[in-house]
Structure formats: structure tokens, C-alpha cells
Amino acid sequence: MTEPEAFLECRCGACRITLCDPALRSHTQCLCFDCRQRGLISASRSPGNSLPDAVANFERGIDLLYFANALIVDEASRDLLEFSKLTADAFNTTAMSTCCGTLMCGTHPLYEGRTISVNADSCCVTTTSSLPVQAVAFACDIPDEHAAALVQRSTAPVVFSVYDELESPTMKAFVSAVTAPIAAGASAIATTSFEELCAAKPLTIDNACFVESRSGPS
Ligand SMILES: [Zn+2]
Numbered sequence: 001m002t003e004p005e006a007f008l009e010c011r012c013g014a015c016r017i018t019l020c021d022p023a024l025r026s027h028t029q030c031l032c033f034d035c036r037q038r039g040l041i042s043a044s045r046s047p048g049n050s051l052p053d054a055v056a057n058f059e060r061g062i063d064l065l066y067f068a069n070a071l072i073v074d075e076a077s078r079d080l081l082e083f084s085k086l087t088a089d090a091f092n093t094t095a096m097s098t099c100c101g102t103l104m105c106g107t108h109p110l111y112e113g114r115t116i117s118v119n120a121d122s123c124c125v126t127t128t129s130s131l132p133v134q135a136v137a138f139a140c141d142i143p144d145e146h147a148a149a150l151v152q153r154s155t156a157p158v159v160f161s162v163y164d165e166l167e168s169p170t171m172k173a174f175v176s177a178v179t180a181p182i183a184a185g186a187s188a189i190a191t192t193s194f195e196e197l198c199a200a201k202p203l204t205i206d207n208a209c210f211v212e213s214r215s216g217p218s
């Protein structure tokens with residue numbers, strides 16, 4: 001069997017998550033308040049983690065890559081993972097590295113446990129797989145003039161309110177991609193999943209940077 005060659009690595013290199021299936025399941029950009037808030041929380045943890053200028057200025061969304069939830073994580077890296085939600089009833093759960101505040105990966109009930117999302121503006125992603133951006137999500141969360149400019153410029157479909165548009169072809173394709181069964185080969189070599197890693201740790205509720213994330217252009 002060949003070694004899995006795809007992995008996620010934090011910015012300082014201390015924390016690594018091996019992806020047992022290197023194939024990208026989807027690629028989106030997200031403009032939502034919550035992604036912005038998580039990015040700002042990460043920025044508050046370590047110098048150098050600030051949002052990319054284009055994201056800060058609403059020229060593009062956070063770059064999100066989606067992979068099968070079939071992982072290998074050694075003890076040293078497990079120790080460095082902290083799991084959090086923005087609020088107790090939030091959908092997303094996020095794994096952040098405590099060494100340097102990198103957003104390593106996250107999950108959402110929509111993925112049905114089969115997929116993890118990775119903020120590629122924060123986490124270093126190594127894979128041979130690539131996909132063009134397939135959707136720009138949550139344009140409803142950025143100022144109108146920036147949303148209008150993005151619609152003009154974007155080569156991918158722009159979705160305004162994701163939860164109101166789950167029946168659109170763009171969202172149906174996304175849900176189909178993130179709920180696809182995990183390949184047998186990846187399942188066979190995986191030693192853990194996001195949920196299993198999360199269950200072994202306390203879940204933190206961290207709603208820092210709430211106002212800043214929703215305050216519009218600075
Ligand atoms: Zn680190």
C-alpha cells in the first residue's frame with residue numbers, strides 16, 4: 001500500500017492531520033459572518049494569522065476545501081487540537097491548533113459525518129487534488145455593494161442565503177458531494193474521524209470577535 005500523501009498542517013508545523021483520501025470533494029468560498037469570526041479568533045491567537053486582505057475587504061470569501069472524514073492523527077497532534085463552537089447551539093464545530101491558533105478543520109451536520117471542511121486561508125493543505133471554486137456562499141452576509149461586485153466578477157455561482165437555497169442546483173450538488181460515501185480504501189487505512197477526535201476533548205464555546213466579525217468594512 002502506498003503512503004497517504006495528503007495532509008493538513010498548522011502554520012507552525014507542530015500539528016498534522018493525514019487525509020486518507022486526498023481527493024477534494026468540493027471547493028467553495030464562504031462570506032459568512034461565522035467564517036469571518038473564526039478567522040478573527042484565529043488571528044487573535046497568533047501574529048501572522050490575520051485575514052487575507054482580499055477577505056478582510058470583502059473581495060472574496062474564505063477559501064474552503066472539503067475532504068472525506070477519514071483521518072490519521074498521531075498522539076502529539078491530538079494533544080494540540082482544541083474543539084469549539086461559537087455558541088452552544090451553533091451547527092459548526094471547529095478544530096483549532098493550540099500551538100499557533102490555526103483553524104485545522106471543521107464539521108457541520110449537513111455533511112452527515114462523511115466530510116470535513118478546511119479553511120485553506122488558515123491551514124496549510126497538501127494534496128495533489130484540485131477543483132475550481134464551485135460556489136460562493138453567504139453573499140447575504142457582506143455589504144450590498146461588495147456582494148453586487150462579487151456577482152459581477154465571480155465565475156462560480158453566488159449563493160446568498162444558503163439555508164433558503166438548499167434546493168438550488170448549486171446547493172444540491174454541494175450536499176451530494178459532502179454526503180458521498182467514504183471510499184473503502186480510505187476507510188480501511190483511517191484510524192480516526194473528526195467526531196472521534198472531538199469526543200475525546202472538552203468542547204469550548206468561544207464567541208470572541210462577534211461584534212468585529214459583523215461590523216462591516218473597517
Ligand atoms: Zn501550530
Ligand SMILES: [Zn+2]
Nearest residue numbers: 030031032035
Ligand atoms: Zn462560512
